[in-house]
Amino acid sequence: MKSLKIVALAGGVGGAKLVRGLAQVIDPKNLCVIVNTGDDFEHYGLYICPDLDTVCYNLAQIANPRTGWGRNGDTFRALQQAIILGGPDWFQLGDLDIGTHLERTRRIRSGEILSKITADFCQSWGITSKIMPMTDQVVATYLLTDQNEWLSFQEYFVKRQCQPVICKIEIRGKETAKPPKGLEKYIQDADLVIICPSNPWLSIDPILSINPIKEWLGKKVVVAVSPIIQGKSVRGPAAKLFHELGFIPSATSVAEHYQGLIQAFVIDAQDEREKKAIERCDIITLATNTLMKDDSSKAKLAYEIMNFYLMNFA
């Protein structure tokens, strides 16, 4: 199992948790993570990549364990001063975290690409897995509210706390964006592709929208993990979005969302009764405890997914 080669698709905290589990179960060098960058944004002039940082901080074990994002033991001295001067207070920027943003911003402004910067950061943080942004181009997720207002991801997610009702999602820039160099080879070499329990609309769809990532994945065994348990999101607005976009929020809806791409689906044991509905879509299903509260439950879920793959596909 240690030698299995895995490509994982991940967004923020939910994705980062399973990625951390995978890195405990297989050789971390055999893990490649494609991370959503549709929620990247510029704030206070800093180039911020929330999902990339969340995945990296968690893998490097320097993430805030309480929130899942940000740095453990961070302080907020810089941001507090900016707020005193009238700056916006809705996005948390810790001092240690700002260090990441400063160096990324410096390199981006000097013309370097995000995938190279991320690779170098991972080396500094002692991360041996390959962490890749979905693209080196600027791609931005926008949401149209029922008030006919377009919001950027962070305006929706952080500033407006996912309160607005959403009618439509646009992934701007996807047409001209390309996957980073080297990603195709990682996918070709992978035994298994895992879609982490991230938001299908806001974290995974942006990754799948970058051509030809979806086509590359079409040749692989792909297993997704449901971010919805008992009709509710484990965290974030996934269930709310399914509802607003006209679907019943359920593990089954997530499976149907990925239909045609995935061969297997992992649902929570509490949703076992949905198994039949999902298997009707030609998707084999594993029902187990999918809540990841600590490092050992992350590793346990990763182990069960690996085992499920070996039993059914290897």
Added chain:
Amino acid sequence: MKSLKIVALAGGVGGAKLVRGLAQVIDPKNLCVIVNTGDDFEHYGLYICPDLDTVCYNLAQIANPRTGWGRNGDTFRALQQAIILGGPDWFQLGDLDIGTHLERTRRIRSGEILSKITADFCQSWGITSKIMPMTDQVVATYLLTDQNEWLSFQEYFVKRQCQPVICKIEIRGKETAKPPKGLEKYIQDADLVIICPSNPWLSIDPILSINPIKEWLGKKVVVAVSPIIQGKSVRGPAAKLFHELGFIPSATSVAEHYQGLIQAFVIDAQDEREKKAIERCDIITLATNTLMKDDSSKAKLAYEIMNFYLMNFA
């Protein structure tokens, strides 16, 4: 004396000290400070104005009393992280200080002008004096070394620690730059203009290069304070630059540098024997203790300059 209206020209630490003295002796509301922005630069994507911040931090009494620049009690958590990731370590960026840079960068990027941003920052910091950048346009001081290499101010001053031998100084962008709105009125209304003991070449000349500031000052009583005592700079490379540019480093050389613009000159008591040489240039001279070690010596020097003005020009 309280009601005297003063315009001061200032660079970094030396200028900020006298400005702090002036604000103790006159009504701070009657003080307008024109600050050099020729050493402003972008670093880590942040828009940094070292002299503006030094003047403001000192007036707000939040400056580091040991260095004269930076914030008192600052920490360096963000910069340390950026350095771990491979970022440059030659320019100190404290966490509290970064707060200033973040909010300034945010507003500059959204199209606001530096003079308005500075005015708002001063209000937040409780500064009632008027602090103005010499211009709202980008003007940058460059130095040509004897190795035929052009250095930006911060490369010369901080990164290279003023070590290179300088042949020539250029103030780039001065031709198209304009003084900020409202400055003419402050100069018109001033009883007295004071050129602080800042570097004549690197701090004051950039201010005087912005047309028509020099012309406006030509109609006023102008007194300068020597940044050179006993042939040595109180701090920084002023004496070294005088030497490299072909002048004997002395208070007299500073007075000659400003000849035609100033009517009075303040030298240190240790340089009293230069008095005659300076007065031969039609510049009346006050010799007193010009070293400003603490708030009371700053106020004392400011008081003596005011008194000297009242005795000779009022």
